[in-house]
Amino acid sequence: MEHYFSRHSAVRCLSTFVVCLLSFFCRAQSPSTGEELLISNASLGHAGGRIVVSLRSEPKTLNPVISADISSREVISQMMGDLIHVNRITQTTEPALAREWKVSHDGLQYTLKLRRGLHFSDGHPLSVDDVLFSFTVYLDEKVHSSQRDALVIGGRPIAFKRVDSDTVVFQLSQPYAAAERLFDSLAVLPKHLLEQSYKEGKLAQTWGPGTSPQQIAGLGPFRLKEYVAGQHLTLERNPYYWKIDRAKHRLPYLDQITFLFLPNADAEVIRFQAGDTDVINRVSAEDYSVLEKDQATHSFRVYDVGPSLEYNFLFFNLNSVLPPQSDIAKKQSWFRQVGFRQAISLAIDRDGISRLVYRGRATPLWTPVTPASSFWVDNSIPHPARSIDQARKLLQSAGFSWSRDGDLTDRAGAPVQFSIMTSASNNQRTQMATIIQQDLKELGISAQVVPLEFHSVLDRIFQTHDYEAAVLGLGGGDVDPDSQMNVWLSSGNDHVWDIGETHPATSWEAEIDQLMKKQLSTLNPDARKLLYDRVQEIIATNLPVISLASPNTLVGAKNELANFRPAVLDPHTLWNSEELFLSAQGQK
Amino acid sequence: MKCGKQTTLLLAALGVLHVAILLAGFFSPYDPAQQNRDLPFTPPTRIHFVDAQSHVHIDPLVCAFQDRPDAPGEYFENRTRCVPIHFLVRGTPYKLIGSLHSNFHLFGVDAPAKIVLMGTDAYGRDVFSRFLYGGQVSLFAGLLATLLTLVFGTLLGTLAGYYGGWFDAVIMRGSELFMALPWLYLLLALRAFLPLSVSTGESFLLLIAVIGLVGWARPARMIRSVVLSSRERHYVLAARLFGASDLYLIRRHILQDIYSIGLTQAALLIPQYVLAEVMLSFLGLGVGEPTPSWGNMLSVLHQYAVLVSYWWMLMPGLLLVPVFLGYSLLASYLHPGRAAERA
Numbered sequence: 001m002e003h004y005f006s007r008h009s010a011v012r013c014l015s016t017f018v019v020c021l022l023s024f025f026c027r028a029q030s031p032s033t034g035e036e037l038l039i040s041n042a043s044l045g046h047a048g049g050r051i052v053v054s055l056r057s058e059p060k061t062l063n064p065v066i067s068a069d070i071s072s073r074e075v076i077s078q079m080m081g082d083l084i085h086v087n088r089i090t091q092t093t094e095p096a097l098a099r100e101w102k103v104s105h106d107g108l109q110y111t112l113k114l115r116r117g118l119h120f121s122d123g124h125p126l127s128v129d130d131v132l133f134s135f136t137v138y139l140d141e142k143v144h145s146s147q148r149d150a151l152v153i154g155g156r157p158i159a160f161k162r163v164d165s166d167t168v169v170f171q172l173s174q175p176y177a178a179a180e181r182l183f184d185s186l187a188v189l190p191k192h193l194l195e196q197s198y199k200e201g202k203l204a205q206t207w208g209p210g211t212s213p214q215q216i217a218g219l220g221p222f223r224l225k226e227y228v229a230g231q232h233l234t235l236e237r238n239p240y241y242w243k244i245d246r247a248k249h250r251l252p253y254l255d256q257i258t259f260l261f262l263p264n265a266d267a268e269v270i271r272f273q274a275g276d277t278d279v280i281n282r283v284s285a286e287d288y289s290v291l292e293k294d295q296a297t298h299s300f301r302v303y304d305v306g307p308s309l310e311y312n313f314l315f316f317n318l319n320s321v322l323p324p325q326s327d328i329a330k331k332q333s334w335f336r337q338v339g340f341r342q343a344i345s346l347a348i349d350r351d352g353i354s355r356l357v358y359r360g361r362a363t364p365l366w367t368p369v370t371p372a373s374s375f376w377v378d379n380s381i382p383h384p385a386r387s388i389d390q391a392r393k394l395l396q397s398a399g400f401s402w403s404r405d406g407d408l409t410d411r412a413g414a415p416v417q418f419s420i421m422t423s424a425s426n427n428q429r430t431q432m433a434t435i436i437q438q439d440l441k442e443l444g445i446s447a448q449v450v451p452l453e454f455h456s457v458l459d460r461i462f463q464t465h466d467y468e469a470a471v472l473g474l475g476g477g478d479v480d481p482d483s484q485m486n487v488w489l490s491s492g493n494d495h496v497w498d499i500g501e502t503h504p505a506t507s508w509e510a511e512i513d514q515l516m517k518k519q520l521s522t523l524n525p526d527a528r529k530l531l532y533d534r535v536q537e538i539i540a541t542n543l544p545v546i547s548l549a550s551p552n553t554l555v556g557a558k559n560e561l562a563n564f565r566p567a568v569l570d571p572h573t574l575w576n577s578e579e580l581f582l583s584a585q586g587q588k
Numbered sequence: 589m590k591c592g593k594q595t596t597l598l599l600a601a602l603g604v605l606h607v608a609i610l611l612a613g614f615f616s617p618y619d620p621a622q623q624n625r626d627l628p629f630t631p632p633t634r635i636h637f638v639d640a641q642s643h644v645h646i647d648p649l650v651c652a653f654q655d656r657p658d659a660p661g662e663y664f665e666n667r668t669r670c671v672p673i674h675f676l677v678r679g680t681p682y683k684l685i686g687s688l689h690s691n692f693h694l695f696g697v698d699a700p701a702k703i704v705l706m707g708t709d710a711y712g713r714d715v716f717s718r719f720l721y722g723g724q725v726s727l728f729a730g731l732l733a734t735l736l737t738l739v740f741g742t743l744l745g746t747l748a749g750y751y752g753g754w755f756d757a758v759i760m761r762g763s764e765l766f767m768a769l770p771w772l773y774l775l776l777a778l779r780a781f782l783p784l785s786v787s788t789g790e791s792f793l794l795l796i797a798v799i800g801l802v803g804w805a806r807p808a809r810m811i812r813s814v815v816l817s818s819r820e821r822h823y824v825l826a827a828r829l830f831g832a833s834d835l836y837l838i839r840r841h842i843l844q845d846i847y848s849i850g851l852t853q854a855a856l857l858i859p860q861y862v863l864a865e866v867m868l869s870f871l872g873l874g875v876g877e878p879t880p881s882w883g884n885m886l887s888v889l890h891q892y893a894v895l896v897s898y899w900w901m902l903m904p905g906l907l908l909v910p911v912f913l914g915y916s917l918l919a920s921y922l923h924p925g926r927a928a929e930r931a
């Protein structure tokens with residue numbers, strides 16, 4: 001995280017100067033066209049070739065303003081460009097369409113300088129007006145853009161204005177530590193193609209997957225070539241792309257990327273094994289072990305990129321809105337006791353989970369921050385070893401006792417029994433719940449695993465609150481604590497254990513609220529980390545979520561695919577698609 | 589009909605299997621829910637009569653499995669750590685036929701060695717023990733649901749066929765409606781309405797009720813057609829002329845005709861319903877973990893990695909083939925035509 005540290009120090013100390021983060025990139029000017037291009041530092045490749053990548057579902061839209069599903073985002077990320085980009089390997093921000101930016105002394109004003117002479121993939125020149133148009137669209141409440149929430153800081157939308165032909169100023173209402181990261185993956189839209197439909201109020205309906213390629217343009221390395229419903233979507237090289245290699249050849253190297261729509265993970269593995277696809281994303285640990293065995297005889301390689309940002313956890317229904325007479329409300333008298341939750345946590349065999357569920361390709365967790373965020377994880381959080389004896393002591397001091405048959409009973413003599421809800425389509429989480437069930441049996445607790453269809457799991461957690469305990473996974477997104485605001489703030493939409501709290505139900509939740517808000521307006525990264533460390537300590541002590549394990553990011557690619565550098569951040573594989581090329585023997 | 593030697597053998601095997609399932613606690617060496625987290629997905633234990641020093645043993649030996657240091661998750665048999673199999677040993681306590689406490693097992697080995705005749709699953713549980721215990725759920729759910737279907741189907745089919753008229757029309761249209769309904773989606777909806785925690789006993793009864801009640805339409809239609817021809821037979825007409833009551837006619841004459849058809853139907857429905865349990869386990873309507881059933885044991889096979897990596901996980905499925913074959917042989921043995929031949 002050295003880069004991260006140095007960047008933030010620069011922001012703090014040299015806020016009036018240009019922030020230069022070009023350790024890997026530098027600016028180049030194409031003498032013929034006056035384009036300010038970016039030089040990639042990747043190994044030199046050669047042009048040509050096509051790769052096939054599988055998608056688990058068809059993209060619902062190619063419109064970056066309304067896209068929400070993973071498949072749409074994956075395709076859109078190849079077609080669109082952003083102003084400031086988070087490097088997927090270093091996890092720090094770096095210049096993209098903005099060649100540089102300044103931060104004002106108070107951290108409220110961001111001045112971005114746009115690269116000159118760039119063109120959209122249809123050849124239309126890029127101007128400041130396109131940037132202004134894009135932010136107008138994202139912030140327009142009537143458009144219902146999925147990105148709008150992120151651009152509202154301290155309750156007020158980001159203000160922006162044009163300074164000159166290549167400068168835009170963004171004004172924040174309060175200091176926001178993760179402000180630069182907001183620009184990542186926020187596509188700059190072509191005003192000349194979308195203004196009409198925006199004015200007519202039809203923006204959300206434009207750019208469906210079936211749109212003609214002439215009507216879509218972006219600033220990404222690839223542009224739309226062909227879409228065949230139910231089968232595939234093909235992108236072709238964007239001849240106007242704004243990156244070049246060290247030999248001054250315009251990127252991307254590849255001519256085409258075809259996204260093949262496959263119905264499930266098994267189909268993806270089978271097609272990858274058969275050589276029909278060149279890259280496979282999000283491989284499960286079981287499938288990884290199958291592919292690993294085939295590596296020697298097949299022309300592909302699988303990569304274990306290390307811990308991902310996904311954290312799986314067990315949590316109890318602590319919702320305060322339940323009617324007091326309901327069965328769940330009665331069980332909440334156990335769930336609300338910190339000692340009870342701590343005892344459960346102590347009884348869980350996290351190493352067993354990592355070994356059985358993920359074949360060892362996972363990290364046992366005691367805090368929801370995974371080792372993937374190496375800067376943010378609080379390494380001082382204790383990792384208490386599994387201990388049934390200590391768990392029993394904790395239960396005893398919390399007023400629980402055991403019947404003659406060894407069943408745990410509460411003060412009133414009622415047996416402690418509850419159900420653990422999981423998603424039936426997620427084998428890993430069902431397996432985790434089954435392991436926990438067996439672990440809790442040793443405490444005399446009878447837990448029942450209830451695998452349900454995923455939507456009904458979400459419905460019960462977020463709408464009806466009709467569940468007792470559940471195993472869920474969150475994460476992905478970004479390493480920055482900003483991405484977790486929704487989970488830890490008591491008013492957050494993903495505050496899973498108590499959704500829709502109007503005010504913090506406990507003093508430690510109030511403290512988390514305060515710390516999370518404070519870290520977001522603190523610009524010094526070290527000071528921020530101290531605040532976030534405290535949040536992790538509170539969570540590790542009070543256990544609103546009992547962290548279990550974080551699976552490793554597992555991917556695969558054909559041997560012939562060069563410059564392939566998988567990352568823990570999304571999208572794990574194609575984030576540097578412009579640099580990918582097929583080594584000589586593997587040209588298709 | 590003279591029963592062929594093979595048929596007798598198969599039926600005998602079917603009988604033995606049912607006894608083994610009924611007395612699962614005695615025949616299985618381990619508790620079906622007992623996890624062994626150091627040994628997930630171990631292949632079936634091999635049984636040896638010759639040890640590493642080439643000494644011949646009368647008592648069969650089993651050798652310990654160890655993790656291969658070069659390939660985690662794979663095992664090799666350590667021939668230097670072998671123990672004899674003991675018969676009629678004391679082990680994990682269990683209840684025989686739901687009530688009799690015992691801890692005698694047909695066979696076992698001294699801990700820490702393990703004897704897993706059909707390998708272990710993802711949690712290191714003994715697949716053989718789970719197969720026997722799982723049979724208790726699946727076969728008895730199949731048997732009870734068949735009984736329920738036949739009672740329900742016979743009742744409605746007989747009434748429809750015997751009385752005819754609007755009664756017949758209502759029941760037959762009802763049966764058509766039942767057959768046309770998209771059951772898969774209805775069952776999913778049903779799961780959403782059920783309380784979240786359903787105990788194993790409750791879910792077992794639910795399973796029987798769902799399987800049994802959904803399937804009544806086909807047997808009812810078949811029985812109705814038999815009753816339709818039966819009631820026009822001369823001896824039935826004659827009995828009616830002599831003043832026999834409806835109840836007498838149905839009991840004395842009509843049910844006689846239905847009897848063999850019912851038996852054949854039962855032998856066909858049982859395997860069908862065991863498979864229905866497999867499907868319901870997929871939908872989360874079956875019995876939950878850790879209770880084994882053939883349905884939830886087979887449902888792990890929909891994971892590609894399990895299917896291609898651990899062949900022994902297919903064994904419960906393969907064992908079901910002779911079980912179902914046995915039932916269809918039984919069906920053909922009980923078939924009305926054959927029954928007449930036997931007479």
